[in-house]
Amino acid sequence: MSLPVNTSPKNNNHPEEGDTNNSWSVRIAKVSGIPIRLHFTFILLLAFIGISGWGSTGLAQVGLLIGVFTCVVLHELGHSLVAQRYGYVVRDIVLYPIGGVASIEQTPRPRHELWIAVAGPAVNVVIAALIALYMQFFTPDSAWERLQALTQQGRAVTTGTPIETLLLVSNISLVLFNMLPAFPMDGGRVLRAVLAIKIGRAKATRIAAGIGQFIALLLGLVGLGILGNGASPMLVIIALFVYFGAGQERAAEESRDVMADAPVGEAMMRDFATLAHGDTLKHAADVLLAGSQQDFPVVAGGEVVGILSRTQLLRGLARDGDSAYVATFMDRDITFATPNEPLEDYLLSSHALRRAPVLVRENANGELLGMVTLENAMEFLTLRQIARLREDSDSGDDRKR
Ligand SMILES: [Zn+2]
Incomplete structure (x- = not known):
């Protein structure tokens, strides 16, 4: 995910990094001048998994989670580095339990937004391809065979599933999930950008946000177990994030649109x-x-x-x-x-x-x-x-x- 933030007035000096709204997060690294932070809810999640399965699977699960979130960070860096190339300022990358968010100052122009949005999932495609190559040449089972075996198990991931298989599945999921055309997720941003080139950003945002909120409703219903089988609290949280995110971006775009071109x-x-x-x-x-x-x-x-x-x-x-x-x-x-x-x-x-x-x-x-x-x-x-x-x-x- 990547979110533009418009909180920094043009003539205002940037506050020293480390000063802004990070009271709920801890900085763990800095790449290309971008601070990477862990939100406290993410630290709670790590602690919870570690403690609840202490001594047996807990540690392995924390290891897997760190592996998955490394892929998430790389995904966000994909967005961020392309944004920096176009000259935008990336304020930070924050990791939440539901994923990462790269905050880009100003809303990018449509053509830029298109490539910034695509860059994140593209990183996961590359990681998945590298894992598949590794499996092909250095392990007895190819990526395809492993995925087939997993689906035959009824998608049940057991404690015996090797970590590279889990990381492969995670990266494929990250690509598929993020490319859902649910604005403000990456796929929705691509949709908005393509529409904006044709019909202008204000109208494009309204359409993309509408589609985003509709998909969010579907995700919410699936998450609650009303559609499909099996409830997933995580999906409900993501649905809420998408729903309110879309509404917020639409409102922000509307006020920007009223201001547009007024001398x-x-x-x-x-x-x-x-x-x-x-x-x-x-x-x-x-x-x-x-x-x-x-x-x-x-x-x-x-x-x-x-x-x-x-x-x-x-x-x-x-x-x-x-x-x-x-x-x-x-x-x-x-x-x-x-x-x-x-x-x-x-x-x-x-x-x-x-x-x-x-x-x-x-x-x-x-x-x-x-x-x-x-x-x-x-x-x-x-x-x-x-x-x-x-x-x-x-x-x-x-x-x-
Ligand atoms: Zn993304």
């Missing part, structure tokens, strides 16, 4: 008050009370020299009284944008996180055209979403972008 210029407010460098806080307070504006560009000699926010104004009033000057309390760290820059850049920046507005001007020496605050950017996106929904209901499901 700063469309969202900015043009009608706003400014303060002069030499204004007093009393004057600033009067302007604040007169309207609904919360942040005021401060101008000196025709140039913007800072921004005074409501918070800074109140702090200034409390500290120095209303005869103090605006210049003393304003924020001098200003971000400028041009009208054609993507709004998405602002919304993902650290400025938006601390609710600081961005000022818009035509070029570095141009006059101030407008200002975008988090509030009016959100309002703009809400209106855009409503317009899209109306468009959708007017023209069936045929969205034009």
